[in-house]
Amino acid sequence: MARIVFLPLPEAGHIHATFGLARQLASRGHELVYMAPPDGEAFLRERPWPFIPIHEEAMPRGRQAELDAQLAAPGLSLQARKDIIREVIHRHGLRITEALFGTTLEARLREAKADLLLVDATFPLPVLAAHKAGVPAFQLCTNLALNRDVAVPPLNSHHVPTGSVGSRLGIRLAWQWQYLRTFLPFEEKMRERLRAFYRLHPGAPRASFNTHLQIGPHFQVPTLVMSSPEFDFRRSAADVHYLGPCVDLDRAEPPLRLDPPQDDSPLILCSLGSHGDRLRGHEAFFQSVISAVARRPRLRLLMAVGKQLRTDAFGPLPPNVTVVDWVPQLTALKQASLMITHGGLNSVKECICLGVPMLVYPLMFDQPGNAARVVHHGLGLRGNIRETSAEQVGAQLDQLLGTPAFQARTRAMQRTFQEADAASRGAVTIEQLRQEQRLAA
Incomplete structure (x- = not known):
């Protein structure tokens, strides 16, 4: 049995996404440890696995939440936004320097007696720190694969391949554009640092900048995707290992309290995820959804608006609408007939695992690509959150709830995931991958 260290980003979506896989590994006798900047510890409460803080200087406890709150604040000036972004870039630079040339992360991997490091693919540079410590490392994708494939568009693209x-x-042009962006000053400085690193450690895993949505390059180590290939577009290269959805359906959540209590009416769950309150103008979208459901009294709406909006910001609510700041998502999905979602991969996988079709309004990052796959596989519909209206949302709700094929296809994908x-x-x-590496060594 192995001692396996997870190194995710210190964010709810990235850490929670690993729990299903962690449970699988623990059930097979492996010992687990989590490493992350200090803010990651809060997301591991009530979990049985030890936590080791790293990058304390680059990201002190609480600072990431402060920066996020400042960016989301209404009325933020252009200069203030620039100052915050400058600080974020500076702190990323400190993390990069530590991963490449520091000794603390390397030492903590040794102290942890790690047999394998699973590095969040969004910030994969600790792969090189693991090399210095003599620890094998894999890139773990909490989203779909981020490296270039000529048959698959980037995840920030809405494009559905047709052949x-x-x-x-x-697709080729989209990837070329992503590659050209890696010559901007931040990534060019990254290249300079990597060249210096490889002069010191010529045997380290090689890097490729044919990637996107990563802070740094993609490394030639096993790439693990927490999804099933049936949900993805067909890739041309066999350089990705699909782990299945790895959804922790047994996680503890508080009970769902609806006022009035749930009846037989179809329940619509609406949530834009952990980053939903970063989007300016989302209040208008929420209002469109409320208006659409208000005109359909046979439906019920449970809407989570995040902590940047007051739950009473929408005036008197119709009797079939409940607005809260947060919902226990798995508990709510078990009662829902449909989810209106931002399309984060965690939410998409949970919908599929519980057989719930989706109406996807992507915001950023990989969400457009996830929405494209939802549409391609007939698991739901998508829209443009900046151009939507109550009439559009209502028409989509009617189509999804009135077309049994969406439910049937979601159920079929659910069986694959299960x-x-x-x-x-x-x-x-x-x-298996770890055994292959040991035999090849």
């Missing part, structure tokens, strides 16, 4: 000449050309997790595909795949 046509125009589609293939569009089979993967029931077989502990994630843990088995990691064990």
